[in-house]
Amino acid sequence: MKKQQVKIGGVYSAKITDKVVPVRIDAERSEGGGWDATNLHTNRKVRIKSAQKLRSRITVPPNDNEPTPAKKPVKKKLTAAERKELVAKRSGKADDVPDTLPEPAGATKDAKRGKKRNTGERRAKVGKRDGVEAKPLSLLNAAAQILAESTEPLNTREMVAQATERGLWSPRAGKTPASTLYASILREMKTKGDEARFTKVERGRFTLSAAAPGNKKGA
DSSP states (O other): OOGGGOOTTOEEEEEETTEEEEEEEEEEOSSSSSEEEEETTTTEEEEEOSGGGEEEEOSSOOOSSSOOOOOOOOOOOOOHHHHHHHHHHHHTOGGGSOSOOOOOSSOOHHHHHHHHHHHHHHHHOOOEETTEEOOOOOHHHHHHHHHHHOSSOEEHHHHHHHHHHTTSOOOOTTOOHHHHHHHHHHHHHHHHGGGOSEEEEETTEEEEOTTSTTOSSOO
């Protein structure tokens, strides 16, 4: 090879003693000419006196002496069941872990839909009255039932609170049930007139009208 073809940092095949080995050119010598290099087979420093010692440039040198860097193990994300089992094993309580297999990390769409249906079923269950499963009431119907049993007028906040406490109605997240109930009562009073179940007795407070079904107070 010619001197101008030699590049610092390049890897070349060179004859060192009686073997042809890959060497990396590290720096050009200021005294005596040539280059300082590294024998990539032995990782030892060598001196290349002239470009004639170099035969050809190597793109990927054969280097069997250097170990291949080990890849870092990829951490697996554990499910809740797997974490519980691991903690139990470390604490010596592995026998307490149930034999159920953990669910796959990627839940299917059907499983997610089933979870939503179960949540809806739990919300729909209002409780049992007289040993019979009661059907959920709308907030408006629950308010009418509460007023029928109340001895005094109530505002919508009080009706919502009693409906929730007694299990007649389940609140929805992110809603304003008191305002919604107030608007529903006024709408029924406007549309049904004398047949409406509600009567406004003072500002923001209502009672059951005399025409309402089941109103024993008005009978």
